[in-house]
Amino acid sequence: MKLYNIKDNAETINFAGAVKQGLGRGQGLFFPEQLSPLANVDALLEQPLVPRSVAILQHLIGDEIPQDTLTAMVEQAFTFPAPLVKVDDHTYALELFHGPTLAFKDFGGRFMAQCLATLRSDGKITILTATSGDTGAAVAHAFYGLPNIDVVILYPEGKISPLQEKLFTTLGGNIRTFAVQGDFDACQALVKQAFDDEELKAAVGLNSANSINISRLLAQVCYYFEAVAELPAEQRHKAVISVPSGNFGNLTAGLIAKAIGLPVKRFVAATNANDTVPRYLQSGDWAPNATVATLSNAMDVSRPNNWPRVEELCRVKGWELSDIASGMLNDEQTEDALKRLFAQGYLCEPHGAIAWDLLNKERGKDEVGIFLCTAHPAKFKESVDRILEQDVELPGPLAKHNAMESLSETIAADFAVLKAKMMG
Ligand SMILES: Cc1ncc(COP(=O)(O)O)c(C=O)c1O
Numbered sequence: 001m002k003l004y005n006i007k008d009n010a011e012t013i014n015f016a017g018a019v020k021q022g023l024g025r026g027q028g029l030f031f032p033e034q035l036s037p038l039a040n041v042d043a044l045l046e047q048p049l050v051p052r053s054v055a056i057l058q059h060l061i062g063d064e065i066p067q068d069t070l071t072a073m074v075e076q077a078f079t080f081p082a083p084l085v086k087v088d089d090h091t092y093a094l095e096l097f098h099g100p101t102l103a104f105k106d107f108g109g110r111f112m113a114q115c116l117a118t119l120r121s122d123g124k125i126t127i128l129t130a131t132s133g134d135t136g137a138a139v140a141h142a143f144y145g146l147p148n149i150d151v152v153i154l155y156p157e158g159k160i161s162p163l164q165e166k167l168f169t170t171l172g173g174n175i176r177t178f179a180v181q182g183d184f185d186a187c188q189a190l191v192k193q194a195f196d197d198e199e200l201k202a203a204v205g206l207n208s209a210n211s212i213n214i215s216r217l218l219a220q221v222c223y224y225f226e227a228v229a230e231l232p233a234e235q236r237h238k239a240v241i242s243v244p245s246g247n248f249g250n251l252t253a254g255l256i257a258k259a260i261g262l263p264v265k266r267f268v269a270a271t272n273a274n275d276t277v278p279r280y281l282q283s284g285d286w287a288p289n290a291t292v293a294t295l296s297n298a299m300d301v302s303r304p305n306n307w308p309r310v311e312e313l314c315r316v317k318g319w320e321l322s323d324i325a326s327g328m329l330n331d332e333q334t335e336d337a338l339k340r341l342f343a344q345g346y347l348c349e350p351h352g353a354i355a356w357d358l359l360n361k362e363r364g365k366d367e368v369g370i371f372l373c374t375a376h377p378a379k380f381k382e383s384v385d386r387i388l389e390q391d392v393e394l395p396g397p398l399a400k401h402n403a404m405e406s407l408s409e410t411i412a413a414d415f416a417v418l419k420a421k422m423m424g
Pocket of ligand 1: 135249
């Protein structure tokens with residue numbers, strides 16, 4: 001697989017290089033040089049998740065990873081299902097929260113850990129990542145205990161749910177966590193500064209694990225195929241997929257799936273009040289506001305990192321950006337959506353509820369709607385219990401970590417402070 005840097009097209013790299021390096025020169029994102037269509041999508045859709053995912057990843061990655069190695073990696077990473085649950089005759093929930101940390105990030109995080117373990121050269125590496133909630137847990141659990149790999153996770157202090165926080169700040173061992181006095185954008189800015197610092201990069205063998213890493217995106221492509229595969233055959237060409245979006249990695253993966261032949265009619269980019277993208281798609285003006293805290297905190301991002309990939313994909317495929325439907329819900333509307341969805345018999349959490357409501361507004365009469373449920377409702381227990389007047393049960397892993405002591409350290413949103421901690 002060959003990739004190029006979107007900001008500096010002369011910089012090209014293979015898959016292994018892109019996985020290890022994360023970002024290109026000038027903080028540019030890597031993008032695949034080729035996204036050719038898969039040969040027989042209908043036959044692929046008949047296969048189970050793991051062999052189908054191996055075929056998709058082999059098609060994208062090429063011969064850099066032998067098929068038996070790739071099969072073993074996918075078998076280790078995708079150890080849980082992604083069921084498509086019927087909500088009504090024309091609406092389905094794709095539940096992506098059946099992995100060990102109960103969020104869709106388990107797909108990308110676990111496949112990336114497999115990639116790094118397989119493709120790494122000798123020497124120590126440090127995974128540095130910023131999380132707005134769920135990446136931290138997925139990455140921490142995927143890498144926990146792996147030899148010669150340290151993990152450093154930054155998250156905005158007080159701005160992620162207490163349960164989300166407990167899931168990754170209680171591990172210890174090779175996992176260090178910092179609560180940054182700032183918002184998620186400040187955490188992302190620190191990560192970017194770290195990757196621009198040659199001294200730090202060399203000293204700790206820096207590597208990134210947030211959704212800018214191409215291996216994570218490729219893993220996510222696989223569950224879009226799973227969603228369509230689980231539809232009744234007569235509905236497979238009618239799907240509109242609504243994606244709760246923050247950093248826009250998830251939507252990028254969906255668009256890559258479409259680019260290689262998955263029959264999806266349209267995507268809906270669903271956001272909360274941090275609605276830079278829906279406003280941009282309507283007005284053509286890129287005008288990020290200050291990030292505001294919302295109920296769907298994992299989407300509290302006003303400068304989405306992956307957006308340049310969405311634009312690049314549309315450019316190379318000749319798609320119009322305006323073909324992407326979009327919309328936003330404020331917190332009041334999110335609460336209302338969560339209640340209406342619950343009244344229909346489906347227990348969700350704020351991120352999925354936003355995607356569901358905006359899907360309903362967008363789906364045409366003869367279309368089938370799929371909304372992505374990116375986290376287990378218990379991960380947002382405080383708000384879900386309050387809004388729905390329920391007592392959502394904590395699944396096993398959450399209950400265990402919730403009872404443990406957080407090992408996190410609070411730091412200022414100051415790169416010098418972070419660097420000193422990491423070098424020390
Ligand atoms: C529960 C949940 N939903 C949605 C998102 C947004 O996904 P993306 O950043 O890929 O747009 C996240 C990201 O952290 C998340 O944790």
